[in-house]
Each structure stands twice: as structure tokens, then as C-alpha cells.
Amino acid sequence: INFDVETPTTLPPSKGSYFSSDDLKAPVLRFLQQYYTVYDSGDRQGLLEAYHDGACCSLSIPPIHGNPSRNTLGEYFKDSRNVKKLKDPTLRFKLLKHTRLNVVAFLNELPKTQHDIHSFVVDICAQTNTLLSFVVHGIFKEVDGKARDSVRAFDRMFVTVPAVNNGLCIVNDKLFVRNATTEEIRKAFVMPAPTPSSSPVPTLSA
Amino acid sequence: MAASVDFKTYVDQACRAAEEFINIYYETMDKRRRMLTRLYMDKATLIWNGNAISGQTALNEFFEMLPSSEFQVTMLDCQPVHEQATQGQTTILVVTCGSVKFDGNKQRFFNQNFLLTAQVTPANTVWKIASDCFRFQDLVL
Secondary structure, three states, rough: OOOOOOOOOOOOOOOOOOOOOOOOOOOHHHHHHHHHHHHHHHHHHHHHEEEEEEEEEEEEEOOOOOOOHHHOHHHHHEEEEOOOOOOOOOHHHOEEOOOOHHHHHHHOOOOOOEEEEEEEEEEEEEEEEOOOEEEEEEEEEEOOOOOOOOOEEEEEEHHHHEEHHHHHHEEEEEEEEEEOOOOHHHHHHOOOOOOOOOOOOOOOOO | OOOHHHHHHHHHHHHHHHHHHHHHHHHHHHHHHHHHHEEEEEEEEEEEEEEEEHHHHHHHHHHHHHHOOEEEEHHHHHHEEEEEEEOOEEEEEEEEEEEEEOOOOEEEEEEEEEEEEEEEOOEEEEEEEEEEEEEEEEOOO
């Protein structure tokens, strides 16, 4: 006896980066290359040029069970903005970094990093004449401090507005950090890192 | 740039909208899937693990073939999107992470990133999804 109530159990296959058009792919990849060169340089002050005066930025990590000081994401815990857990409006406001100077000062305090640019998967999710928004998924490791060599995974959503020379200027930046899985650690940093160059750090969008 | 007292109002508004939105979104996804596209704008785009789906008809077809789901959201964050990017159309960024069990599949972790815009009529304000980007954390490519 058969009934026609079959329900789907197959998921669509996952695909790699979604760039929506080749016209957008080049500027977004160039932006990410330049952004992470500065971000990983040891001094993130140079990112000032990448942000709008009224930019905002927040960070979150997955909820921590048990004692946060013993968690390996402890370095990020005090800045983590999880609106599902934090009900106090003052704290919610405080953890959302607002204006360019505050955003870059905040980023400068985060652990020093090296990103594996070959791990990046990029989805361009919205574009209009005044807005380009994309999400970057990838892997980085920390290069100093007590969590040195820890491998992390991140998801980061940028909302940008057009800047001069086809550049992008960040108005919203949302960073999510978690521990990498065993599989992600195994695959990370298999491609050689770019050779350090003595040329000046490339200028960003502004 | 708006004074920071105004910015706090925007932040509070974004938080309220985001909290209400995720309750409705994931409950509709899990229990009333056929209604789900009503939360999307007519020309909304969903990027689902790298697959792009645009417009009401395509979204309807996509959600219909997606197995039934049980979502659990453990993290939510939101920001007001800068007015220069949105030409004055009130917009918020909403991000979530959590776990999902699709029927016939193992439980997996996910991240989801939304842009919501406020559709204001004289009677009320309705938030709609302008864009939606969903990825499993364990990318299988």
C-alpha cells in the first residue's frame, strides 16, 4: 500500500562562493585582499581608511557553557554581543562599536591574526547603487598571546557604500568567531602564505 | 551623522525588530513553511549555501523542496544599517547562528545573515527580508 505523502529529505548541494556577477567579483576580492593585509599586519590602525565615519561593528561568539575564563574563546568573550542572551539595553548599546575611531580601536585590541585567504568563501548577498553587502566565511589563526596558533573559523558580514576608484567603504561590519573543527584545522594553511613584501601596505578604499 | 542619542534609538529599534523577527522567521520555517515567503520582499534574494534564489516564485519552489526542519537559534546580533547605504530606507542587519536538523539529515550548525527593511504604511510598519545568506558551518564543497 502506498500513500502519496512523500516528504523531501534531500538537501540541495552546497556550492562555493557566489559573486552574482564578474563585475562585482574583482572589486570585492581586491577589497578583501587589501583589508586582510592590513588586518593581519600587526597594526590595524591603517583600517581607518576602510571605514565610514558613522560605521558600526560588533563581534559575537557561540554561547559558552561553563566558566568563560577557561574557554578557549575567552579573549573574545567580553566583547561578544549576543542579543538573545543580553537583555540589558545599555550593555547592548555599549557592545555595538560606533564611529570609525571606536571601530578601529576595537579591532586593534582583538588578538593578532593571520588569515588563510585561500579558505575564503564569499557570498555577495545584496547590491544596489548605494550598497554592496557580502559575507565572508574563512579560517584564521592567532599569531601571539596565550592562544597562539589556535585556529578559528569566522563569518563576517560587511555592508559597504561606494568609494573613490571603485573602492568600497565599510558602514556595517559584523564578525562572528568560533573554534575551527578538526577538519577545518586539517585543511587550513595548506597553501603557502604570501611572501612578506617590503612594499608599503596598500591603501584601502577611502 | 545623527547624534548619538538618535543612534541609541536606532539600536534599540533594531534589537526589538530582530528579536521579534527571528522568533517569527524560524517558527514559520519549521511549522508553517508555506507562509515563509510572505516574510520576503517581492524581489528578495536568498543565497543558500552558494545557491542563489530570487523572487517569490523561485523562493516558494525552493522552500517547498527543502526538507522539514527543526531550527535552534543560540546567537543573535543586529545593527542598524547606515542610511547612506539604504537611501533613507530604514534597514537592519540581523545575524544568527545555531543548529538545524533537516528531516533525513544529521544535525548541523549554521550561520544566517539577513538585511531587513521597514515597509512603512500609515497604518503600521512591516519588516521584510531584502536579502538572506545561509551557510552550514561545515562547508561541504
